[in-house]
Amino acid sequence: MTTYYDDRSVRVTSAAIRVDGRTYPLADFTEVWHRRSARSWRVLGRRGALGVALVSPVVFAVIGIAVGLSLDTSLTVTIAIVGGSVLVGLAVGPLADLLFEHLDRSYARGSRTMELWVRWRGRPVRLLATDDALRFGQIYRALQRAVEQRQPVTPR
Structure with a gap:
């Protein structure tokens, strides 16, 4: 057998x-x-929330850099704003791995x-x-x- x-x-x-x-x-x-x-809308909604969680820190970092460069402030304040925004963008790295793993598992499980x-x-x-x-x-x-x-x- x-x-x-x-x-x-x-x-x-x-x-x-x-x-x-x-x-x-x-x-x-x-x-x-x-x-x-x-299709389960709950599963699709979870996937969308994971996608937003992955993208939002990078979007906020880009907005922070744009705001920091467009403000008419001293060089120190501009560097602080741009540096803080870059740090926010870099902080996504370890979190992104975890979120990508959850996103990958959701596709392996399926939505039906x-x-x-x-x-x-x-x-x-x-x-x-x-x-x-x-x-x-x-x-x-x-x-x-x-x-x-x-x-x-x-x-x-």
Whole structure:
């Protein structure tokens, strides 16, 4: 028996798929498909907030530099304003790494709920529903490989 995917709640083997403790033999499947829900506006809003958090310190630094150079003040005050603005822009570096990581994870998870369906013993059964697009893709592809391996290959 070959294992194609295995995590805490889903295991796909060449004989069956186990989801949350319930086992479905692949021999009883006649069809496998997936569905996607509508996009989650909450997830998209979070991504937008992360983008604003990434850009806003740089925008404020540029505005500070422009204001510092346009004011008719002494050289010391201008250097202080421009220097402070540059420091604000540089402070973004460590924070940006953290924010980019969160943004990257949000794209890996996806913005939709994905469902895995099979026709099992003649009736449709939803095996899995998850918001994690990366995990769903791995499980779906593992199930496809397992089903493909069960079908006999006809020689050409």
